[in-house]
Amino acid sequence: MPTYDHPRPALSVDCAVFGLSERGLEVLLVQRDLAPFEGSWALPGGFVREDEDLEEAARRELREETGLEGVFLEQLYTFGERGRDPRGHVVSVAWVALVNVRDHAVSAATDARDAAFFPVGDLPELAFDHDHILAVAEERVRGKVRYRPIGFELLPPEFTLAQLQHLYETVLGRELDKRNFRKKLLAAGFLEDTGEREEGVPHRPARLYRFDPEAYARLERDGFEMWI
Amino acid sequence: MPTYDHPRPALSVDCAVFGLSERGLEVLLVQRDLAPFEGSWALPGGFVREDEDLEEAARRELREETGLEGVFLEQLYTFGERGRDPRGHVVSVAWVALVNVRDHAVSAATDARDAAFFPVGDLPELAFDHDHILAVAEERVRGKVRYRPIGFELLPPEFTLAQLQHLYETVLGRELDKRNFRKKLLAAGFLEDTGEREEGVPHRPARLYRFDPEAYARLERDGFEMWI
DNA sequence: GCAAAAGTGTTGAAGGTACACCCATGT
DNA sequence: ACATGGGTGTACCTTCAACACTTTTGC
Numbered sequence: 001m002p003t004y005d006h007p008r009p010a011l012s013v014d015c016a017v018f019g020l021s022e023r024g025l026e027v028l029l030v031q032r033d034l035a036p037f038e039g040s041w042a043l044p045g046g047f048v049r050e051d052e053d054l055e056e057a058a059r060r061e062l063r064e065e066t067g068l069e070g071v072f073l074e075q076l077y078t079f080g081e082r083g084r085d086p087r088g089h090v091v092s093v094a095w096v097a098l099v100n101v102r103d104h105a106v107s108a109a110t111d112a113r114d115a116a117f118f119p120v121g122d123l124p125e126l127a128f129d130h131d132h133i134l135a136v137a138e139e140r141v142r143g144k145v146r147y148r149p150i151g152f153e154l155l156p157p158e159f160t161l162a163q164l165q166h167l168y169e170t171v172l173g174r175e176l177d178k179r180n181f182r183k184k185l186l187a188a189g190f191l192e193d194t195g196e197r198e199e200g201v202p203h204r205p206a207r208l209y210r211f212d213p214e215a216y217a218r219l220e221r222d223g224f225e226m227w228i
Numbered sequence: 229m230p231t232y233d234h235p236r237p238a239l240s241v242d243c244a245v246f247g248l249s250e251r252g253l254e255v256l257l258v259q260r261d262l263a264p265f266e267g268s269w270a271l272p273g274g275f276v277r278e279d280e281d282l283e284e285a286a287r288r289e290l291r292e293e294t295g296l297e298g299v300f301l302e303q304l305y306t307f308g309e310r311g312r313d314p315r316g317h318v319v320s321v322a323w324v325a326l327v328n329v330r331d332h333a334v335s336a337a338t339d340a341r342d343a344a345f346f347p348v349g350d351l352p353e354l355a356f357d358h359d360h361i362l363a364v365a366e367e368r369v370r371g372k373v374r375y376r377p378i379g380f381e382l383l384p385p386e387f388t389l390a391q392l393q394h395l396y397e398t399v400l401g402r403e404l405d406k407r408n409f410r411k412k413l414l415a416a417g418f419l420e421d422t423g424e425r426e427e428g429v430p431h432r433p434a435r436l437y438r439f440d441p442e443a444y445a446r447l448e449r450d451g452f453e454m455w456i
Numbered sequence: 457g458c459a460a461a462a463g464t465g466t467t468g469a470a471g472g473t474a475c476a477c478c479c480a481t482g483t
Numbered sequence: 484a485c486a487t488g489g490g491t492g493t494a495c496c497t498t499c500a501a502c503a504c505t506t507t508t509g510c
């Protein structure tokens with residue numbers, strides 16, 4: 001069966017991009033400008049070109065449809081059930097990203113009428129099996145945030161421990177004890193005190209911390225484990 | 229970009245099937261009977277047909293090339309780097325399975341000259357990027373066995389605690405304390421005492437246990453967690 | 457001085473690890 | 484009776500969860 005001419009499924013990529021706002025956890029959707037599902041909201045994504053790397057394809061679609069660039073993408077799962085796309089057999093490699101919404105203005109572009117963040121608890125009907133992909137993505141994020149410091153992409157580069165705790169509470173969907181949280185995170189050793197303080201708040205300003213990727217890489221290499 | 233005619237990568241599946249023997253952890257390989265890499269050893273796998281479900285494709289290839297059937301497959305990762313296949317752009321969805329070697333005779337068939345288990349520490353050169361896929365698969369198994377009772381597929385249906393402990397020690401690559409291991413596993417509540425004993429051993433015969441999938445499903449549903 | 461959030465320690469319970477001997481069976 | 488692996492309990496230590504008050508700042 002030669003590679004260049006046997007009949008084969010089409011291959012696409014789809015991205016579940018999560019952000020955080022006052023409304024809680026949100027996900028980036030685009031409004032489709034083409035059939036099928038024209039006018040429906042969907043995860044940003046599209047077909048992989050021949051000789052295109054999967055991650056590059058995901059980045060390209062994200063850039064083309066939403067204007068987002070430079071995010072960290074993690075491969076989630078590959079969905080290939082028959083019937084998931086009315087156009088025929090389309091296998092989709094799904095990716096997850098976490099972004100700080102304030103740093104990334106989104107704007108609709110190619111093939112997309114509009115692009116916007118929606119709270120995960122209040123979504124429109126989604127095209128294809130994107131509700132399923134999104135459920136898997138959310139589960140992955142919730143599962144992973146408990147043992148890997150992956151939430152930091154959702155915050156500004158410098159943040160207070162209260163903001164970080166709030167992030168964890170939002171993603172995990174439960175409250176955490178302030179003292180225990182601070183003890184655990186500071187003891188973990190990958191937070192760097194910037195020496196700076198919050199400004200312009202009508203109460204005692206909090207210290208600002210930074211995530212230290214090198215320190216974390218060192219800890220991980222040495223078999224460190226942390227659980228929230 | 230219509231689905232039915234745009235140029236697209238080819239899609240394949242590859243399976244990393246692990247088994248256990250006196251030699252330790254082993255993986256199932258096939259000797260290729262076709263170019264490219266004719267005569268090389270490789271993970272069993274092949275092209276996904278149009279309208280074929282991904283998992284079905286993995287099962288079909290496993291059956292055709294090695295005679296294995298009825299195993300539990302878990303999707304591992306999708307590999308799509310340019311240059312991983314000399315025939316062109318081939319994206320491969322990799323799957324992992326664990327099997328009890330004694331229950332599954334393997335035999336070469338379609339497109340494969342031979343099929344056999346090899347100890348993971350003593351492998352031949354592999355075709356394509358299969359050494360890389362296998363490394364990822366091994367990491368997944370080692371990681372997962374610590375918090376999910378996935379090792380049971382590697383043992384006969386009824387097994388002694390010593391066999392189970394040996395399995396964990398083999399997969400994890402370190403020794404475990406017998407008393408603590410027994411305490412933890414029996415307390416976990418998904419092992420069922422069959423009431424039977426080992427037979428024909430030149431020493432006190434051990435109790436035989438069975439993995440109880442329903443009990444485990446119940447525990448998992450209730451948010452149970454176990455760590456070795 | 458008042459409101460609002462920051463920051464800080466201790467105690468009790470549970471769980472994990474380390475460790476050594478007797479038991480049942482086959483030969 | 485001896486060799487071989489099966490089977491069992493305890494003490495210490497570490498880790499986790501629960502819990503309330505003082506401090507600093509802006510207004």
